[in-house]
Amino acid sequence: MEPAVAVYREFAPDAVLKPYVRAVFSFVPGADGERLSRQQTGETLRFRPDAVCPPILADGHACLSFALGEVCHADGVWRVDSAGCGGRIVGVVTRTESSGIERPSMVGAYFHAAGLSAFTGVPVHELTNGTAAVEDIWGPGAAAMAAQLAAVSEAERIDALETQLL
DSSP, X not given: OOOOSEEEEEEOOOTTTTTXXXXXXXXXXXXXXOOXXXXXXXXXXXXXXXXXXXXXXXXXXXXXXXXXEEEEOTTSOEEEEEEEEEEEEEOOOOSOBOOOSOEEEEEEEEEXXXXXXXXXXXXXXXXXXXXXXXXXXXXXXXXXXXXXXXXXXXXXXXXXXXXXXX
C-alpha cells in the first residue's frame, strides 16, 4: 500500500468554544501526523497521491483557516506555496464545487451555522458562498498569524488557534 501524503483530522474544541465551533481541524503533510492528546471527533483521513484534492462540500458550516505555506499537488508532492501563508474566512457554503487540484497545508475551525459572526462581527449572510482575508476582518495584526502557526507543531497550532478564538 502506498504511504499517505497528507493527513486530515478534526478535534473537539475547547469547552468554552463549543457553542460556536463545531471542530478544529488540521490538514498536514505526512503519513500519520503528530499524536495529539486532544479528543479527536472526525476520522483521520490519510490521502494517497491520487486522492488529495476533494471537492468543497456544501455542508452549511462556515470556516476559518490558515494556510501554512505548503501545497499538495495532484501528484501527491508537497511544494512551497507561492502564495505563502495566509488566513481566510469562508462563509457558509451552500453549493458544491471543485476548487482546483491543489490543497494547502492548513489549520482551522469549523463553526456552527451562526457561530462565525461572534468572531468576526460580520453577519453570516454577508459571507455566504464567499471568503474574506482574516486581516480584513480582524485587522492587520492577523496577517502574521499564519506564519506564526506554520512555525510550530500541529498541536501548538491548534492550541494557538483556540487561544486566538478565546
